[in-house]
Each structure stands twice: as C-alpha cells, then as structure tokens.
Amino acid sequence: xxxAELLKLPQYSLPYAxxxxxxxxxxxxxxxxHRLHCPEYNRLVSVLWxxxxxxxxxxxxxxxxxxxxxxxxxxxxxxxxxFKTLTSSGTTGQQVSxxxxxVETAQRQTAALSRIMTHVLGLNRLPMxxxxxxxxxxxxxxxxxxxxxxxGMMTFGREHFYALDENMELDExxxxxxxxxxxxxxxxIFGFTFxxxxxxxxxxxxxxxxxxxxxxxxGGGWKKLQEMAVSNSxxxxxxxxxxxxxxxxxxxxxxxQVGSIYVEGENGYLYTPNYADVIVxxxxxxxxxxxxxxxxxxxxxxxxxxxxxxxxLTEDLGIIHGIDxxxxxxxxxxxxxxxxxxxxxxxxxxxxxxxxxxG
Amino acid sequence: MKVQQLVPxxxxxDLEEILTRLRDISAGTLAPFVPExxxxxxxxxxxxxxxxxxKRFPELQALAFWMRKSELERLRQEFDRLKTxxxxxxxxxxxxxxxxxxxxxxxxxSWLVSVMAGNRNILRISPRAAVQTTIICRVLNxxxxxxxxxxxxxxxxxxxxxxxxxxxxxxxVADVRVIWGGDASVNAxxxxxxxxxxxxxxxxxxxxxxxMRTSKYLxxxxxxxxEVAAQFYNDMxxxxxxxxSSPRLLIWCGGAEESSSASSIFLHDLHDEIQRxxxxxxxxxxxxxxxxxxxxxxxxxxxxxxxxDHQLTVAQLENIRNLGRDYCGGGFLFQxxxxxxxxxxxxxxxxxxxxxxxxxxxxxxxAFAQLLNGRGIDRIVPLGKALTFxxxxxxxxxxxxxxxxxYVE
Numbered sequence: 037x038x039x040a041e042l043l044k045l046p047q048y049s050l051p052y053a054x055x056x057x058x059x060x061x062x063x064x065x066x067x068x069x070h071r072l073h074c075p076e077y078n079r080l081v082s083v084l085w086x087x088x089x090x091x092x093x094x095x096x097x098x099x100x101x102x103x104x105x106x107x108x109x110x111x112x113x114x115x116x117x118x119f120k121t122l123t124s125s126g127t128t129g130q131q132v133s134x135x136x137x138x139v140e141t142a143q144r145q146t147a148a149l150s151r152i153m154t155h156v157l158g159l160n161r162l163p164m165x166x167x168x169x170x171x172x173x174x175x176x177x178x179x180x181x182x183x184x185x186x187x188g189m190m191t192f193g194r195e196h197f198y199a200l201d202e203n204m205e206l207d208e209x210x211x212x213x214x215x216x217x218x219x220x221x222x223x224x225i226f227g228f229t230f231x232x233x234x235x236x237x238x239x240x241x242x243x244x245x246x247x248x249x250x251x252x253x254x255g256g257g258w259k260k261l262q263e264m265a266v267s268n269s270x271x272x273x274x275x276x277x278x279x280x281x282x283x284x285x286x287x288x289x290x291x292x293q294v295g296s297i298y299v300e301g302e303n304g305y306l307y308t309p310n311y312a313d314v315i316v317x318x319x320x321x322x323x324x325x326x327x328x329x330x331x332x333x334x335x336x337x338x339x340x341x342x343x344x345x346x347x348x349l350t351e352d353l354g355i356i357h358g359i360d361x362x363x364x365x366x367x368x369x370x371x372x373x374x375x376x377x378x379x380x381x382x383x384x385x386x387x388x389x390x391x392x393x394x395g
Numbered sequence: 396m397k398v399q400q401l402v403p404x405x406x407x408x409d410l411e412e413i414l415t416r417l418r419d420i421s422a423g424t425l426a427p428f429v430p431e432x433x434x435x436x437x438x439x440x441x442x443x444x445x446x447x448x449x450k451r452f453p454e455l456q457a458l459a460f461w462m463r464k465s466e467l468e469r470l471r472q473e474f475d476r477l478k479t480x481x482x483x484x485x486x487x488x489x490x491x492x493x494x495x496x497x498x499x500x501x502x503x504x505s506w507l508v509s510v511m512a513g514n515r516n517i518l519r520i521s522p523r524a525a526v527q528t529t530i531i532c533r534v535l536n537x538x539x540x541x542x543x544x545x546x547x548x549x550x551x552x553x554x555x556x557x558x559x560x561x562x563x564x565x566x567x568v569a570d571v572r573v574i575w576g577g578d579a580s581v582n583a584x585x586x587x588x589x590x591x592x593x594x595x596x597x598x599x600x601x602x603x604x605x606x607m608r609t610s611k612y613l614x615x616x617x618x619x620x621x622e623v624a625a626q627f628y629n630d631m632x633x634x635x636x637x638x639x640s641s642p643r644l645l646i647w648c649g650g651a652e653e654s655s656s657a658s659s660i661f662l663h664d665l666h667d668e669i670q671r672x673x674x675x676x677x678x679x680x681x682x683x684x685x686x687x688x689x690x691x692x693x694x695x696x697x698x699x700x701x702x703x704d705h706q707l708t709v710a711q712l713e714n715i716r717n718l719g720r721d722y723c724g725g726g727f728l729f730q731x732x733x734x735x736x737x738x739x740x741x742x743x744x745x746x747x748x749x750x751x752x753x754x755x756x757x758x759x760x761x762a763f764a765q766l767l768n769g770r771g772i773d774r775i776v777p778l779g780k781a782l783t784f785x786x787x788x789x790x791x792x793x794x795x796x797x798x799x800x801x802y803v804e
Contacts, residue, residue: 076693083692083700103686108693319678320705322685332682351682377679 037061039338042311043147047155048366050310052359055368056094059313062338063097063346064090070344073112077344080104095315095324099334099347105133105292113138113342124181124291132180133291138342145295145339146188152299152309153192156285157251163218164193165211165250167227167236169200181291182228182256188294189253193224199236206239215246222249228256229286233266241278248280255287255297258375268304288352288373292345296337298371305357305370311338314371316356317349330355330374351377398561401520401532402552403539410561413551414568417489417515425545427486427513427798428471435546436507437464439538449530454500454633458531461784462507470511470786474794484798486513487594488570493562493584495576496521501638502575503531504784505596505793509571510549512797517565518552562587569593571797596796598789601639601748602720603781605630606739608754609649609657623753624664626779630751632674633782636724639789640749640774640781643722644715644729646739648754654732662701662709669706669726680725681705687723695719695729715742736763747771748789753778 037058071078081088081098091097117138124133172183190196197214199207232254268286275281288306289297298306308314315324316331325331333354340346353374360367396410425432443449443459477484490509494502509516520528532552539547555561566572566587572595574584581599631641647654688708691697696713712731733739750772752760760775773790786794
C-alpha cells in the first residue's frame with residue numbers, strides 16, 4: 037500500500053496483522069532507501085547487522101541509537117535539497133539532535149500529523165490557545181523542536197492566542213477576552229506538559245476560570261512533573277476539578293520522528309497511528325520484550341525519507357499493554373511511557389565521563 | 396567560612412581554624428616514616444580488613460592489603476635509600492588532595508604516601524562521593540580515636556561541592572596540591588592560584604591498553620588460559636572499566652589468522668569468567684555502550700563488532716594509527732591484530748598510561764619503552780596488575796614528590 041493510500045484510511049483502523057505487513061513492506065523499502073543514500077546508515081547496518089538483507093518481521097529491522105542524531109550528521113539527501121533543519125531543544129552546552137528535512141518529508145509529517153489531530157479535534161479548525169510566548173516563533177535562527185511542534189500544531193487551530201509573554205507570565209486579560217469571545221464554543225489548547233502545568237494551571241488554579249469547553253493536547257515529557265510528584269492522572273484530576281477541563285490528551289513523540297506522534301486514548305494509553313509502531317526491547321539483550329514487560333522503546337515510522345530516522349532506539353522506557361483489544365475500539369498497539377532510562381554513574385578516575393558518553 | 400568536616404570527626408568546622416591548626420608546628424610535626432605513622436597506618440589497614448562493611452568491597456580490601464605492615468616496612472626501606480651522605484629527605488608540609496567524586500579509593504594511595512612522608516593533609520571529599528568513601532571516613536575516624544595527638548592533627552577531610560572560595564583558601568596555604576580527576580576537573584582546579592613554592596601533581600584522564608603475544612597464548616594449557624581470562628577480568632572490570640588503568644584496547648601480536656583464533660578462545664573464556672563473577676551492567680550503561688559502539692563504527696576503522704551479552708562488546712579495528720581515546724566503560728573493548736610490538740610504537744599517544752602485557756618478558760617491554768622514548772605510557776605491567784598501585788604512578792615517583800631534599804655539606 038502506498039503512503040498516500042494509507043493516509044486516507046481512518047486513523048487507528050488497521051488490525052495489527054494487516055498493519056504489520058504494510059509497515060514491514062514500507063520500512064524494508066525505507067531501509068533500502070537509506071542504505072543507498074546515507075553512507076553512515078549503510079555503514080552502521082553493515083557492521084551491526086552484517087547478515088541483514090531484508091526484515092521478515094518488524095523486530096528484525098535495524099535500528100539507530102537516538103543519541104547518534106546528536107553526534108553525527110545523518111542525512112539521505114544532498115545538501116541543496118535540505119528544506120529545513122530541526123534541532124532538539126537541549127539546554128545550553130548540551131549537544132542537540134539535528135534532523136534534516138526535504139520538502140517531501142516535511143509534507144509527509146504535516147499530512148500524518150493532521151490525520152492524527154483531526155481524530156482528536158474533529159475536522160473543523162478550532163479557536164486555539166497556545167501556552168507559549170509569541171517570541172518563540174520569532175527567532176528563526178533557533179528552529180528547535182519546540183518551535184517546530186508549535187508551528188505544526190498551529191495549523192489545526194484558528195484565531196491563535198499566545199497565552200504567555202516573553203517572561204513566561206500568563207496574559208490573564210487576554211485569556212479572559214478569548215474565553216468571552218468564544219463563550220460556550222469548543223476551543224483547542226496546546227503546549228508542553230511542564231509549561232501547561234507551571235504557567236497555565238498553577239496561575240489559574242485559585243481563580244475560577246472555566247475551561248470546560250477546551251480540548252487540551254500536550255506533550256514533551258514528564259520529567260519535571262515527576263520531580264514535583266505530579267502524575268498524568270493527578271494532572272487530569274486537578275485540571276478537571278479546578279477548571280472543568282476534561283478532554284486532555286497527552287502525547288509522546290521525538291524530534292527524530294516529527295509528525296509521528298502517539299496520542300493518548302480515553303483510557304490513558306498511547307496509541308500507535310496507522311503509519312507508525314513501537315517495539316519494547318529488553319535493555320540488556322535488545323531482544324523484543326513480551327507484552328506487559330517494561331523495556332526500551334524503539335519507534336518505527338514510515339515518514340522519514342530525508343534522514344534515516346524510520347527505526348530509532350530511544351532512551352525511554354515503555355511498556356506495551358495490548359494489541360487490537362482496546363475498549364475504545366481502536367486497532368493497533370497501545371502502550372505507556374515510563375520515562376527516561378535511569379542514569380547510574382559508573383565509577384572511575386574521571387569526573388567527566390558521563391558527559392563524554394551521553395553528550 | 397563554615398565547612399562540613401568528615402575526618403577526624405563529623406562536625407561543622409571553621410575552615411580558617413582548621414587551616415591554622417594544620418599549619419601549627421608548635422607541638423612538633425612527625426618526621427617521615429616514624430614508628431607512630433607506621434603503627435597508625437598498619438592499624439588502619441587491619442581495621443579495614445576486619446570491618447564488616449568494608450569487607451564487601453574488594454577495592455577497600457585491596458587498599459588494606461597495600462597498607463599492611465610488611466608493605467609499609469618495605470616502603471620505609473625504599474625511603475631510607477633516598478638518603479645520601481649529603482641530602483636529607485624532609486616532608487614538604489601541607490598537602491591538599493582533590494580526589495574525583497566517583498573514584499572510591501585511589502586517592503587514598505597518594506594520601507598514604509604523603510602521610511608516610513610526614514606531611515599534613517587536607518582532602519576535599521565531593522558530596523557525590525560513593526559509599527566506599529563514607530566507609531573509609533568512618534573506619535579512619537575509629538582508628539584516630541586511639542591515635543597519638545600528632546596523628547589526629549595530621550589529616551582533615553572536608554566535604555564540599557565546587558565552591559571556589561574554599562578551594563582558594565586551602566590552595567593559598569598548600570605546599571603540594573594533588574588533583575585527581577578528569578581533564579575538566581584538573582583545569583578547573585588549576586585556575587585557582589597556589590603559592591609560588593607550591594608544587595602540583597595532576598592525574599588527568601588517561602587511556603590504557605593491553606598487549607598479548609598470540610603464539611604464547613595459543614601454547615597455553617586450558618587452565619593457564621582460564622587464568623589469563625581471570626587476570627584480564629580483574630584489570631578490566633573492577634571499577635566498571637572506568638579506572639584510568641583499565642584496558643580499553645587489546646592488541647594481539649602475531650599473524651592475523653592465529654590472532655583471530657586466539658581471540659575467539661580468549662573472548663569465550665573471558666565471557667565465562669564474567670558469568671562466573673556475576674558482573675552486571677544496568678540499562679543505562681548498556682544503552683551508553685550501544686550508542687558508543689555506533690559512534691565508534693562511524694568514527695573509527697571498525698570492521699566488525701561482537702556483542703557477547705550485555706557485559707562484553709568487542710569492536711575490531713583495522714588499524715589504530717589515529718585511534719580516538721574516548722571510552723565508555725562497562726565492558727567495551729577495542730581489539731586489533733598487529734604484527735609485533737614495534738608496529739604499535741607509532742600509535743602510542745601522550746594520553747596512554749598503562750600497558751598490561753602477556754607473553755613478553757620484562758626486557759622486551761623495557762626495550763619497547765626505550766623505543767617510545769617518553770612519547771606515552773607510564774606503566775608497563777604484567778596482565779592482572781593494571782590496578783595495582785605503587786609509588787610510581789602516571790610517571791611520578793610519589794615518594795619523591797612528597798618530600799624535599801635538604802642538602803647538608
């Protein structure tokens with residue numbers, strides 16, 4: 037099945053056996069494509085999987101460690117075809133991932149994301165609150181994953197309202213004006229999990245603001261909220277209690293696979309869209325782990341043509357809960373993310389080894 | 396300035412008072428290798444051997460072993476030989492030790508030599524220090540309770556992070572500063588001024604390798620081969636392969652075909668040894684190792700890679716002329732087949748510290764060191780002794796570094 041045809045199918049509609057075959061064909065093609073066009077990818081596969089020709093199962097596909105996108109320029113298109121370079125939003129001094137997009141891959145990302153988001157938001161574009169400051173998008177020299185994520189999501193809303201100023205202060209007046217204008221009508225809220233909590237919820241918690249018509253979509257990871265002991269269910273409970281906001285969807289995604297995001301279903305699990313899948317691997321043997329067993333997440337996606345990111349071994353732990361048997365009637369695998377692999381410091385003579393290997 | 400003292404007693408203390416006391420010579424200071432010092436260190440060694448908690452850590456037992464009375468006595472004799480008819484070795488004064496956060500015991504060796512030589516000592520302990528350090532402090536405190544006053548006044552350990560003003564205050568009165576740690580730590584501490592007369596010993600990042608003569612290895616009986624694997628295990632895995640002197644590159648000297656068969660026998664034995672010892676790496680260590688391997692494949696002339704369980708990854712190098720000296724630890728070995736020792740010489744770099752060997756004799760290794768003529772490598776020791784500390788380390792003679800020679804005619 038061609039990617040274009042796959043896009044037309046209703047989201048989460050493919051029984052796994054059928055989807056597996058479609059993905060296997062598509063990913064085998066992508067593997068061959070990147071081996072031909074990305075010398076680094078070809079070298080890695082030829083040394084790490086010397087006997088590999090073609091995968092018979094998804095688990096047999098070669099995968100790249102996500103950290104490689106930080107240390108190496110992995111690209112399957114000539115320089116002049118690069119349309120946009122995405123970088124992850126690392127803190128100062130940290131190495132960031134670099135992802136090279138051509139027009140076609142960018143279009144595939146947009147199309148794919150749209151098929152996922154309309155499933156959550158419906159076909160009509162809704163008035164949209166961005167829990168970001170306008171300044172984020174103005175600095176085009178730093179086109180990082182956060183800005184890319186915001187830009188990607190903006191297309192699913194209209195009459196955008198930036199809820200934060202450049203000092204990350206909530207524009208309460210503006211928010212009230214927005215809510216008044218669209219009184220009683222559904223609207224879309226988007227932002228990064230930590231920012232939503234810190235800059236929106238914490239400021240609104242003690243005011244009576246009615247967000248019950250909102251649909252909140254948020255992602256970016258739970259690390260900071262875990263430190264504050266706020267779990268996903270606590271996040272939802274508090275929002276509903278204080279603001280009436282009940283339609284909340286967390287998602288999981290990587291800058292290495294933009295467009296291919298895993299959005300939470302009504303039961304709180306993350307769902308694999310038609311053109312993507314996850315495999316959980318035992319962190320010591322790298323063998324696929326049985327369902328229900330936690331391990332390292334590998335993410336598969338049909339989207340990346342311009343860089344070899346179709347099969348990526350992440351540094352996140354996850355657990356697959358089921359396949360095709362979801363109460364909401366969705367097909368495919370559903371899973372949850374347990375956070376980053378906990379870092380244990382190896383001993384030794386050197387203070388700086390951790391940054392040498394993880395940087 | 397208030398600081399947290401760990402030795403001689405856990406309490407909050409005033410840094411200026413501590414420094415004044417350490418520099419106070421009115422009560423008399425200890426001469427090098429006097430019986431009180433030997434007695435105290437031998438007691439400390441016995442206490443480490445006996446301590447139930449310390450027994451669980453082989454590196455603490457190794458430290459205790461190195462400080463046992465007979466060894467100290469030998470060190471005293473070596474010290475006596477430093478005297479000449481016209482020179483007298485005396486302590487340098489106050490030694491400031493800055494160990495790294497994540498090395499459990501190695502800094503104690505330079506401390507011991509310093510104490511033996513009669514110096515007074517102040518050590519910075521990192522807040523991130525491992526449990527082994529806590530045990531050392533506790534056992535040391537217990538021993539100090541019954542020790543001579545001169546011994547009690549001899550060593551202070553304080554805990555602090557990266558506060559420059561504390562480092563600066565101590566450095567300002569130090570006669571010797573000893574910095575263990577990565578290149579970044581050495582550079583950071585080095586930017587803090589020391590008095591003009593003060594000398595500095597730095598132990599930065601190093602790289603270590605191992606060389607085996609293929610023909611000798613293939614001629615071994617099975618039991619002897621297993622012993623080789625056991626010795627290699629000790630060198631490689633004791634500190635998660637993160638000690639400076641743990642081998643990261645294994646070179647076989649011989650024909651490629653013979654070396655290849657020797658390697659497969661050896662790796663099989665090493666793998667067995669790893670299973671027997673129960674070495675385990677956690678998920679993040681294994682992830683690091685996979686990422687490191689992938690990077691090595693892209694940046695180095697790696698021709699093949701073997702992942703023998705999570706404990707051992709071996710990457711075969713076509714040549715080692717421009718080998719990067721990055722490492723990840725946790726059981727990652729580069730391997731290379733060379734014709735002979737001479738062909739290695741051009742690959743040795745300044746960063747290379749310890750070369751462990753099997754199947755060569757001492758004279759051959761001395762000739763190799765002569766061939767290198769100082770370009771790199773500070774220690775050449777038989778397999779199994781990579782981590783065995785002695786007074787010669789990183790090219791220093793610590794015993795000599797800790798004293799001054801007074802010339803008397």
